[in-house]
Structure formats: C-alpha cells, structure tokens
Amino acid sequence: MERLRSELRRHEHLYYVLDRPEISDAEYDGMMRELERLEREHPEIPVPPDSPTLRVGGAPREGFVKVRHSAPMLSLDNALDAGELAEFNRRVADLLGGQPYRYAAELKLDGLSMAVHYEGGVLKQAITRGDGLEGEDVTSNARTIRTLPLRVAGAGWPRFEVRGEVIMTRRAFDALNAEREAQGLPLYANPRNSAAGSLRVLDPSVTAARQLEFIAYFLLVDGQPAMESHFESLERLAGMGFKVNPERSLCSSLGELLAFCTKWEEARETLPFEIDGVVAKVDSVAQQRLLGWTAKAPRWAIAYKFSARAAETVLENIEVQVGRTGTLTPVACLRPVVVGGVTVSRATLHNEEEIARLGAAIGDTVLVERSGDVIPKVVEVRKRPPERRAFIMPTKCPVCDSIVVRAEGEVASRCLNTNCPARLKESLLHWSARTVMDIDGVGEALVDQLVDLGLVRSIADLYSLTFEQLKDLERMGEKSAAKVLANIDASRRRPLPRLIAGLGIPFVGERTAQLIAEAIPSISRLRAATQEELQSVNEVGPKVAQAIRRFFDEPHNEELLARLKDAGLPMEWTPPSKPAGGALAGLTFVLTGTLPTLSRDEAKALIEAHGGKVAGSVSRKTSVVVAGEDAGTKLEKARELGILVWDEATLREKIR
C-alpha cells in the first residue's frame, strides 16, 4: 500500500505540476482503485491522512484552469419506471394549474456535459461541467472535436453558449480498446469513461485521435435559454451546424412520452452510441420559469432511466483460451443470467492482473455488466464464500502442453510454441479477418478442419490449398470451395500495412501496422531495422519495437515471410500521398504571423491532430505556409519558392 501511495504521488506530481504524465489516466485510476480496495479490505492498517485516496474526488484538476459557469449546470432527477414518470407528470400538471403543456423528449446520452462559449461566431472557450458551478477550461481539447463547429456564421447573437454532451461512439470505443489491448495497455470500462479520459488530458493531440463527438442540447444567451421553445432551440442549433440529438420528439401527453421511452429502451442497441435513458423537458421556457428549480435539479425536467444492464451471478469456473499471439486469456464461466434481455454465460477477464484487481475467485458472486455491443464483463465481486477457489494461471498451455511464460513488465502469459494448434487457428482467423486480409469464408468452421486435418500448418499454406482439398470438407461443396479459393487469391493484392497487421506481432494492431508501413514500407527494410529505427516510428515504444525485432529474429517467421513472398504477396508498398491518417497527413506546415483566432500552439495542435507536421522554417520541403497578420520574412520566402499560402479560414476549410 505504501508503494502504491508513493507511486500515485509521483504520478500526480508528473501530471499536475510538471504536465508530463508517464501513464494514462486509466492506469492512474486503476492504481487508485487498487489502493482504495486495499484500504477498504484492511481496516486494521491505519490510513495516513495524506493518502492519495483521501483527496476530494471530482475536483477540477490542477493542469486545467478553473472557470465559473454562466449559470449552474444542474443535474436531473431520475424516474426509474413508468410510475415515477407519471408522478413527475402529475407534479408538473399541478404546478402549471391546468395550462396545456408539452414535453421535448430527447435521448439521454451517456457521456459528459460541456459548455461551449462563442463570441462573434467563433468558439472561444469550452468548459467541462466540473461540480456544476465551476468546471475546467478544456478549449484546446474541445477544438479537436469534429462535430463541434469552430465558427458559426450568422448566429444573430454577439455571444452565446451551447451546452451539450461529449460522447464516444461504440465503434470508436471498440477501436480504441482493441488498440490498447494490442499495445498491452489497460482498457477503458465504457465509452463514457473513455470520453471523459480523452477530454481531460493535457495533450490535445490525444483528444484528437480519440474521435469524440459533441451533441448539443441547450442554447443560452447570458446563461438564459435563447428561445422560448426548447424544441425550437434544438432545431435552431441544428441549423447553426451543431450536431443535436438525432432522435427527438415533441410529446403532448404522458402516453406519448412513455411511448418514446419504451421505444428507445428497446431500440437502444441500434444506436451508434450508448444512451442510459430519455430526458423529458417541459418545452415552453415560460413554463420552465414557473416550475423553477430545486437546489439540485430543475422541476421542469426528468431523466427516465433505463433498467440496469448488470446482474449478479456465480462465477462457476475460469477457463483459459489461447489467442493468436499465444496469449492465455482467462474467461469467466458464469451461471447463466439475463442481463438487459440477453442471457450471458461467459465474460472476459482479460488477464491475471485483472483477476487480482477484481479480487475474484471461483465460486464468488460477481456483478456482470453489458454495455453496448461490448463483450460482457465482470465488474465487481459481490460475495466471497468461504469455499471459494483461487484461480491459478496454468504453467503449461492448455492446448499443446508447451511451457507458458509471462514476460517481465507484461500482463499477459503466453504459450511460446509458435506451432501450437490453438495459436495457429487464431492466427488464421486473424489473418482472414475483414479488417486485415479480408478473406471471406475462412471462418471458424473451416479453420478448425484445415488445422485438425493437417492441411494447413502455417498461414502460408492457405495459398497452396487446392480445390480438391477443399471441396470435400464439411459444410463446403464445390461452389463454396471455388469461392473460398477466389477470396484467398484476392487477398494476395492487399497492401503491406494489412499484411503487417496480419502477422500477429504482439502489440502491433491495425493502426500501428499502418504507421510502421508508412515509415518503413518494405519487409526487407523492416527485417533489417534496428530497435532504434523502429522506435523512431510514431507510437512505437521500446516494448513494441522489441516485439517486432523478436518476431523477425525468429527463424520460423523468416520462413513464413519467404513463403508468403513466393505466394505472390506484396513485400513492398508505396504509401499514398494522402494516407488515412488525417486530412493534412503528409503535409509540412510553417506558421507565421498572428492568426485571427488560433494561438501558435493551438494552430500547431490542430494541424498535428489532422496528421500534418509543423516545421520552424520555410524550405523547399514545406508544403504550406499558414500566414496571419504581420507575417514577415517567412511569407516572403514562401512566395519566392512558390509555396502554397493559406489563411486560417482555408486551414479550417481543409480539415472540416
């Protein structure tokens, strides 16, 4: 516990004082939770008054400037079922004394709220909710959110404020976690946490890479609603270029409101983002004023909360699965339980460390949660019966009986036998996956047969399969066999980044493979690259570089690559001039003069967030000079060399 405390203090100093964090927010939170758990479970050991756990939670971070809100950002009272919603409606009707009224119903987005101030139509400041009265200035980070307009033309007010929710779509969340898993980083629990973690980092380029969205739900002038109807203000916001709650409805009765709630409780999974309820607001602002506020929440609005998607059940066993990099993943076998309408009997436990963090053992009663399409997760242990059995990671691979190793500094245990059938099957599935080599038809059923019958002993064997071999397999036939062969053949034409991603090098997911291929676009050069060269690639640290080196140093892999080459797969690549890394990827910028709204640092962050580079001086390598007022010699030089010159508006135009 003392070691955790001193580590936490060190990281706090790095974060708050030096602005130089060495670990992610999530890792920090994980350590903090671990300390909290130990303190809770060992009440016999006194907690020193300066323990990091005793710091007041939720207080604004020192790294950000605190700002007062124009009017408090209140929260909402909850209605947990139709009865409570009816009760709320009765109260509204009573207080309005028989006046007719309507509700604007919106989805309750599961993110974090933020207030954004505009002056002269230009985004000036973005503030997190904080404690409702005071939040944190996160302007530089908010600017990287693409659905948040940086400029609004013809709004009609010299100053106005927009409040809304910052969210992460499920797709972005899954991609982020997949990447983190590939890199051996701790995973975010849900899109809400990762949205919060991504907004509250001190480096805007991190926020930019996270694909957040801002969805607006209030339009204010001087802290007051700008329009007399809430519903109309949503339409107005949409007209101004904000993204608003796509599903909204004006309801004239409790029945209509309830129908909206039920509809979305059932259809929530069809949305690209997570919602946890429906918000109903009395539409007329005059009536809102009549109804007023309590200290905590308005009397004119309510959050109808969907039923929880977590349930308690018994952890009956922990099985171990072997993945394509040989990683042994513990999987929870649960007494089947219905969670939000779906029966769950298995859930991921990630690795040994996660089991230790949860303090879970076989026989415990655990809380299982489903969020979105995400695989069910064990989030907490609720009961620890005396007859519980500790889980012990096997020292031999459960499939091939080879020795299992957990490398220092890694959370995963791995089977080292590259020919382990479990690894081979997973490797083949990974290789064929849609986002990798995209070989339709090579799924679990086929891979099992190919490996079990000894037809495929390596990825390269896929490319010498014959029609005769395939057509008599189970669930195959002549037509499917021909199709599969054609699909395998088509995969010969996938570009190098996909091939690199397909190799199953630990920590090298799709994104990392792309970055590696952009920097070193040839397998022979990659094979010859030193650890240092590899580390000079963006986002490749010592751990990843070492994994790549190890991969190429292994004779089996050398043979695999030689065979893939013989099979006609590409070993070289010409990166396109504008790769997917952002609208400005591949371009080198030089900034000069004073830009109308962006500071030098903000402009740099914005360019980098969209994949561009910023250099200090103009040369023939410069692609674009962004010039503002009082631009000097750099602009002259750019003109001399015939280099493109943009103003701030053009820059913004290009990255819209």
Ligand code: IVH
């Ligand atoms: S209205 C006083 N509308 O829910 C009005 N909030 O518990 C409060 N939220 O802090 C906000 N979707 O973070 C409103 N369509 C929506 C919302 C929404 C999500 C969040 C927001 C707020 C919390 C209230």
